Amino acid sequence: MQPPLSIAWLVDAVGEDAALEFIDGNAGRRLKIPRTADGSQLVELYGMALAQALVDRNYGNDDYQVPLVRGWRAHMLAKRGCCNNEIATRLGTSWRNVQKLLKQAPVDRSRRDRHPAGQLDIFSL
Numbered sequence: 001m002q003p004p005l006s007i008a009w010l011v012d013a014v015g016e017d018a019a020l021e022f023i024d025g026n027a028g029r030r031l032k033i034p035r036t037a038d039g040s041q042l043v044e045l046y047g048m049a050l051a052q053a054l055v056d057r058n059y060g061n062d063d064y065q066v067p068l069v070r071g072w073r074a075h076m077l078a079k080r081g082c083c084n085n086e087i088a089t090r091l092g093t094s095w096r097n098v099q100k101l102l103k104q105a106p107v108d109r110s111r112r113d114r115h116p117a118g119q120l121d122i123f124s125l
Contacts, residue, residue, distance in 0.1 A: 001075040001105050006067045013053035020076045022046055024090060026066040027073070033059040074101040078109050 003011040003019070011019045033054050034040040042051035054064060070091050077087045084098045091098065 001072060001107075003072055004067075004069055007069055007072070009057060010050075010053055013056075014047075014049045016076065018047070018050055020073065022050055023066060023069060024073060024077075027068045027070075029066050031064050031066060033062055033064050035061040070097075071101045071104060074098055075105065075107055078102055078107040081109065 002008070003016075007019060007023065010022070014022075031042075031054075034042065035055070037043055037048060037051035037055045040051055042054065054060075068091075070093065073091060074087050077090060078084075082090070084095050084102070088095045088098045
C-alpha cells in the first residue's frame with residue numbers, strides 16, 4: 001500500500017520503518033518543530049534524518065499535527081506480522097475496524113515466529 005499524500009514526503013525522506021515508528025508513537029499529537037534540526041530534542045528522539053525532514057517540510061518553528069493515517073499504519077503493521085488485536089491496540093480502535101481497514105487493500109501477511117526462543121511448541125512433540 002502506498003503511503004497517503006499527507007505522509008508520503010516523510011516516507012520518501014526516512015523510509016517506511018522510520019516513518020511508521022515515528023507516526024505510530026506520535027499519531028494525533030501536536031509537535032513543536034524547531035527552526036533548525038541541529039541540537040534539537042527531535043534529533044535526540046528520532047534521529048537527524050527525521051528531524052531534518054520535518055524542518056525542511058516548512059514546519060520549522062511551527063506546530064506539526066502528526067496524522068493518524070490508521071489505514072496505512074494497519075497495513076504496515078499487518079505486513080510486519082502483527083495480529084489484528086495488536087493492531088487495534090496500537091491504533092486505538094476496535095478489532096472490527098481493523099478488519100475493515102485491511103479489507104480495503106490486500107495485505108501480504110508474513111508469518112512471524114509465534115514461539116519465543118527456548119519455548120517448545122507442544123503440538124510438535
